Amino acid sequence: MSRLLVLGGVGEALAIARHLPPPHVYSLAGLGRVPDDLACQVRVGGFGGAEGLAAFIREQAIDLLLDATHPYAAQISRNAAQAAQVSGIPCWALRRPGWQAVAGDDWREVADWAELVRALAPFQRPFFTLGREPLAHLQDIPASQRWTVRCLESLPGTERAEVIGDRGPFSLDAERALFRRLGSDVLVSKNSGSAATEAKLQVARERGLPVLVLRRPALPAVERVFGSVAEVLTGLRERGFVRLGETLDGLTGQALP
Incomplete structure (x- = not known):
């Protein structure tokens, strides 16, 4: 089975991780709560930049990297894109849409x-x-x-x-x-x-x-960009990273914490 590495830290990433079986890895920097109820593996801590992340990808035989970090975590996103490129694997990104000003906003x-x-x-x-x-x-x-x-x-x-x-x-x-x-x-x-x-x-x-x-920082180009949890899970199911029997019930694509 192919192996996925999710770089998380926001609610959407955790929602994705809850659908992943044991071979896959959910990685957190360790600044917030660490979930203890996931079926997939959980890794806590930094990688040591793009070079360290690339080494982890090679050592753990990762086939796909998903950047599901905060929209303002620009350095982590740059490291992810670079590490995936030098490792020869695809990098996907979940990038939640920004808020839009409405009437009455200043x-x-x-x-x-x-x-x-x-x-x-x-x-x-x-x-x-x-x-x-x-x-x-x-x-x-x-x-x-x-x-x-x-x-x-x-x-x-x-x-x-x-x-x-x-x-x-x-x-x-x-x-x-x-x-x-x-x-x-x-x-x-x-x-x-x-x-x-x-x-x-x-x-x-x-x-x-x-x-x-x-202002939101500029983020690197990656192979695929998604705007919601449901879109990511659909893509992962198409690639066989999420089992076909798993559903998207309750996932409407809204932003989570």
Whole structure:
């Protein structure tokens, strides 16, 4: 039987892994929860760049690499494409669609941290939902600002920064209550496209808040690109990586955390 390696870390990847029999491998960086109920093998930890990933592919006789990492994990995606190429195997990618602004949204796209800092200058209480990146800049907060940073881990803040440790899915009511408590005047977000974290955008719309959106990074070309879990599983079934008796019940292709 051919062997698949899934590079995971988001909900869609886990949904795919739940359909995989034992020969296949689900790989995680180890920054979040490690599932203990999968039939396939689970690997935790980095590979050591593209070269280390290529070595793993050769050693484990991997026939297909599926990049199902976060849309902003650009370096991992580049490593995956390069490792697959030098190993002579196909690389597929699951790339969830981004959110789209609708009537009432005030979205302002920024390219990087430096541009984001400039765009934040008029605001006083930004709410960051970028993950850990703002934590490296807590000592650089302007005197006129107080930050709130939400990431997966609960960590100490500073006199002018609150760090909230939490993970989605976030309900609309909970997000409304959080925005009221914080009194934020701007939301800072990646365009992750995840349904689990989309409620914050509706709350920003309701409150008339601008949203500074970090632009998605450019990702490498691969053999096949899919937009949903159902599409990936159909492709894997066609190639014999998922047994024909397995179904796609309940998989509608919506974004997961």
